[in-house]
Amino acid sequence: MPPKQVKGEYIETDTGNKVSRKSNILGSQNIILGGKTIIQADCTIRGDLRRSGAPGQHGNVAIAVGRYCFFARSSVLRPPGKVSRGAFSFYPMKLGDHVFIGEGAVVEAAMVGSFVHIGAGAVIGKFAIIKDCVRIEEGTVVAPNTVIPPFSRVAGRPGVVVEELPETAQDSLELKGIYRMI
Amino acid sequence: MAPKSRLSDHAASRPPCTLSTTILISETAQLTGSHPISIGEHTVLHPRCRLNSTLGPITIGDYCILNERVNIAAPDREGCKIENYVMVEMNAVVEARSVGEGTFIEVGAKLGGKCIVGKNCKFSPLTTVGEEEIVEDDTVIYGYGERRKDMSANKETRKKLVERQIEGLRALIKSDRAKFLT
Numbered sequence: 001m002p003p004k005q006v007k008g009e010y011i012e013t014d015t016g017n018k019v020s021r022k023s024n025i026l027g028s029q030n031i032i033l034g035g036k037t038i039i040q041a042d043c044t045i046r047g048d049l050r051r052s053g054a055p056g057q058h059g060n061v062a063i064a065v066g067r068y069c070f071f072a073r074s075s076v077l078r079p080p081g082k083v084s085r086g087a088f089s090f091y092p093m094k095l096g097d098h099v100f101i102g103e104g105a106v107v108e109a110a111m112v113g114s115f116v117h118i119g120a121g122a123v124i125g126k127f128a129i130i131k132d133c134v135r136i137e138e139g140t141v142v143a144p145n146t147v148i149p150p151f152s153r154v155a156g157r158p159g160v161v162v163e164e165l166p167e168t169a170q171d172s173l174e175l176k177g178i179y180r181m182i
Numbered sequence: 183m184a185p186k187s188r189l190s191d192h193a194a195s196r197p198p199c200t201l202s203t204t205i206l207i208s209e210t211a212q213l214t215g216s217h218p219i220s221i222g223e224h225t226v227l228h229p230r231c232r233l234n235s236t237l238g239p240i241t242i243g244d245y246c247i248l249n250e251r252v253n254i255a256a257p258d259r260e261g262c263k264i265e266n267y268v269m270v271e272m273n274a275v276v277e278a279r280s281v282g283e284g285t286f287i288e289v290g291a292k293l294g295g296k297c298i299v300g301k302n303c304k305f306s307p308l309t310t311v312g313e314e315e316i317v318e319d320d321t322v323i324y325g326y327g328e329r330r331k332d333m334s335a336n337k338e339t340r341k342k343l344v345e346r347q348i349e350g351l352r353a354l355i356k357s358d359r360a361k362f363l364t
Contacts, residue, residue: 087350125307
């Protein structure tokens with residue numbers, strides 16, 4: 001558990017998000033935070049890499065984050081991009097609730113479900129889809145376009161499911177406790 | 183007297199730069215050191231990408247993409263040369279003597295001091311290359327240091343994809359070339 005921070009390190013928004021002043025957020029107009037999300041220092045979020053072309057039905061959202069997420073120091077969130085129909089474009093990235101991203105992890109997933117723990121230094125490849133209640137161990141490399149089923153523990157390079165998690169996994173992956181501590 | 187900001191300190195140690203007029207360089211990219219840095223046509227430098235020429239000159243070719251948090255440093259006086267169509271992903275560290283055309287360096291890969299990398303190599307996430315090592319053309323390093331040869335003949339397609347990606351990035355990243363030339 002991270003220690004209690006010095007007062008003033010975080011800016012608190014109306015919906016209870018705590019964003020470190022030392023974090024590194026680009027294109028904040030394209031980022032949606034659901035509330036009670038913590039963004040620590042040196043964390044990079046690339047909201048400027050939005051979908052090319054005219055804003056669609058949901059505007060130009062590049063990164064949508066649910067509630068009670070925690071992005072540790074030096075982690076990177078970046079929407080995935082690919083060439084489609086002859087033109088390069090980035091695609092929006094969606095994160096559910098209670099998503100923990102460890103120190104120095106790099107996430108380029110298309111979708112991350114709720115109650116997902118991504119360990120420190122892990123790399124989530126482009127367009128990966130991670131379902132609910134998943135634990136990704138430290139230093140795992142999840143290959144691009146991988147789909148990870150719910151209730152699994154993933155480790156290795158490339159990351160594979162090494163174990164199924166019990167049905168009670170959701171309780172241990174909840175992040176309300178961390179939010180209260182900071 | 184007002185304290186000197188970090189930005190003005192940064193300006194003091196600005197290296198002599200040769201930047202092509204067609205490059206795309208974010209204003210938060212960092213070029214530091216004292217030896218010359220030259221960057222070829224259509225190359226993209228994302229925000230917070232760091233080039234350090236304290237120990238030697240850095241030469242970067244045409245159509246390269248250097249992502250955020252990339253760290254490129256010259257190993258010694260002979261410098262670091264990156265050829266055309268090289269893609270360097272987030273958190274990668276490059277201290278190589280030379281990197282051949284069409285090489286992909288993925289998230290968090292480390293190319294140790296003075297190593298020589300051939301053409302069309304691929305370094306998958308978190309892999310490392312030791313100091314003064316020589317990596318032949320078409321080598322793929324993956325997993326926990328496994329190596330194989332890339333036999334596919336799609337090198338030209340890969341180049342085209344990089345070109346498309348640069349085209350796509352042009353609309354998203356604000357270029358501030360003038361800042362680095364004074």
